[in-house]
């Protein structure tokens with residue numbers, strides 16, 4: 001019930017969070033310090049320096065952190081603070097080896113902090129859980145693979161789930177997706193199910209593509225960029241260089257976010273000596289509006305009302321009527337619904353004044369080309385579909401999709417999260433063409449869809465799922481309701497983790513449980529046919545090759561591709577067309593198969609993968625080819641003004657936003673400094689503004705509990721949170737992911753895609 005993951009007290013009294021904006025701009029000296037702290041702590045060798053110098057450059061290592069583009073003409077250092085942290089974290093010289101596991105039982109390790117589990121070092125040999133000794137013990141690869149294969153072969157395929165976090169390259173991912181379908185299931189959930197699934201499902205309905213329509217080139221031609229719920233400074237810092245260049249050209253940036261995120265306010269380019277010496281930041285956002293969580297539909301409805309009113313005064317001057325008539329459907333109904341909304345309600349739901357919303361709308365009108373950026377602030381809400389529908393409406397009104405300098409642009413999370421979907425990871429039959437599977441391998445994939453991560457988790461709880469394979473990731477920290485789920489996990493017959501570092505999910509072993517250590521992106525991948533490259537896709541649908549150059553952590557560590565191939569071979573009946581050994585020996589063969597399976601996206605894959613700037617697989621909506629049901633871009637008539645599933649009720653009730661700090665990559669906690677927000681020392685905190693503190697009689701530093709207000713018979717509670725004053729809208733509290741995940745019910749998710757609504761949970765504060 002309580003947050004037990006707190007053995008080491010890393011807290012020191014934080015700096016005064018009431019003035020978080022005096023901590024200096026994003027980038028700058030702070031980012032260099034952030035890197036050097038990890039550099040000194042984890043790895044001081046020249047190998048690390050060498051790898052960093054090749055990061056995100058053609059022929060080098062593609063960063064394992066975020067999915068931002070790798071430009072054709074990279075800077076001298078084409079990496080950011082967080083990319084460097086991710087790289088150095090992987091190049092860890094410490095080893096979580098047999099000796100480590102001999103010393104620490106699972107019961108003990110469960111009391112460790114996430115940070116300390118990963119700090120144990122790189123996993124370096126295959127391990128099997130020994131229940132009697134409550135320890136993971138070394139095992140040979142042969143025994144591990146044969147036992148896993150035999151267990152999988154003996155079960156109903158639909159009882160197995162193959163999860164992947166968005167790290168693994170296209171080669172391993174394709175084999176994984178093929179393996180599942182050859183076995184007879186499509187239970188292929190992915191981290192995007194907790195992330196941009198709202199995009200994949202809903203953007204497809206609105207404009208006929210599950211991914212964004214922009215490329216890097218558009219940022220050279222846009223006149224305004226809107227930001228809804230994406231935190232660039234922390235989550236895709238290299239984007240700040242693109243923004244800086246756009247600002248210098250005179251491009252306007254308008255941000256809607258409940259939190260004043262440093263990186264969207266100002267930025268000192270750590271690669272620009274003059275800026276560093278003078279500490280003279282570039283101002284990023286012209287306008288920054290602290291919308292209430294879930295208030296974006298109201299904001300956009302207000303902006304649309306303003307556009308419609310202006311159009312009425314000067315017909316043809318504001319809207320792109322030709323575009324609307326020729327390329328879209330649903331406009332009239334949408335106009336009717338938007339005009340029916342009252343300004344008082346719009347102001348109440350958004351927390352912003354009519355003047356502010358009209359001011360933003362005027363900037364939108366003045367710009368010829370507009371890009372709409374968004375992130376988790378729009379996707380992780382119950383009515384996330386309507387957030388995106390309204391955003392598309394706004395852009396479509398002035399023809400801002402499908403031309404240079406304009407478009408809708410989700411910023412993806414994991415470095416290959418988008419690419420894994422492109423090559424077949426996903427629970428739907430449509431994710432991998434059935435005719436190709438039949439033609440190439442004689443496989444008939446199941447016609448019915450498999451389970452996404454919410455459905456798979458429900459299956460763990462109700463006992464219908466028996467085996468869980470994880471290609472990376474840390475589900476028992478990342479998922480909602482993780483405390484409830486952890487209990488269900490131990491009832492699984494088989495759990496297999498293919499991982500680089502130890503995490504909490506490994507500590508909930510099923511009846512038979514393995515940890516299989518794998519190579520990371522930076523490691524040399526030596527196979528029978530020589531060293532291998534792997535590939536990945538960025539948020540702009542560009543595909544790049546990546547070659548690791550570091551010595552692997554031990555000779556026992558295998559590539560993800562080789563591990564997946566070996567388990568598949570041990571599970572499936574022999575089929576001469578499934579050449580698992582050959583594929584593991586030479587990844588060129590896998591890329592040929594990817595090109596044959598998805599010819600439109602990957603033709604001539606092997607020859608193009610090292611192209612500087614990556615090769616573009618194209619996007620139909622960018623060409624105004626609308627692959628929707630109607631063959632047109634779809635306006636969405638709004639049904640409500642808030643994307644919250646449930647408004648909090650009562651005096652002590654608040655909407656909770658769960659946040660990432662600048663010192664974490666998802667569940668990997670590098671440290672305890674959220675430098676850009678001026679928060680230091682502790683992650684067990686609850687942010688709330690001073691007026692709300694006074695109203696409730698709360699003192700700074702006081703310890704409180706949060707209770708979830710979603711009622712389904714389960715009490716969801718977190719104790720021990722330190723009250724920390726912070727500039728937030730009224731009625732809003734915030735705290736860190738993953739610590740607060742037990743408060744989010746598994747059933748509280750976006751309507752169409754089931755993406756958990758991590759950004760709008762109704763909670764109550766209790767003293």
Ligand SMILES: Nc1nc2c(c(=O)[nH]1)N[C@H]1C(S)=C(S)[C@@H](COP(=O)(O)OP(=O)(O)OC[C@H]3O[C@@H](n4cnc5c(=O)[nH]c(N)nc54)[C@H](O)[C@@H]3O)O[C@H]1N2
Nearest residue numbers: 082229230231235256293294375376377413414664665666
């Ligand atoms: N350093 C670092 N980089 C990362 C990650 C990491 O953990 N650390 N994670 C990676 C992954 S997997 C992903 S998906 C991306 C995530 O990157 P983002 O999409 O930026 O996601 P978050 O940091 O969760 O939150 C985004 C912002 O939404 C705002 N927000 C919350 N609720 C609302 C709302 O209702 N409306 C609006 N307009 N804004 C709101 C929050 O204040 C926050 O600034 O980052 C990737 N990059």
Ligand SMILES: Nc1nc2c(c(=O)[nH]1)N[C@H]1C(S)=C(S)[C@@H](COP(=O)(O)OP(=O)(O)OC[C@H]3O[C@@H](n4cnc5c(=O)[nH]c(N)nc54)[C@H](O)[C@@H]3O)O[C@H]1N2
Nearest residue numbers: 165191195472473474478498499501503658666667737758
């Ligand atoms: N409350 C709340 N919850 C959230 C979110 C939120 O905003 N709020 N965000 C959600 C989002 S956007 C996402 S994407 C998910 C993230 O969910 P996951 O992707 O499942 O989690 P990660 O923390 O990225 O996984 C970290 C682990 O991956 C393993 N790993 C690292 N590198 C590699 C590699 O190269 N190969 C392999 N095989 N393993 C590797 C390591 O063992 C490490 O411990 O969390 C979601 N959960």
Ligand SMILES: [Mo]
Nearest residue numbers: 191195413414
């Ligand atoms: Mo994500």
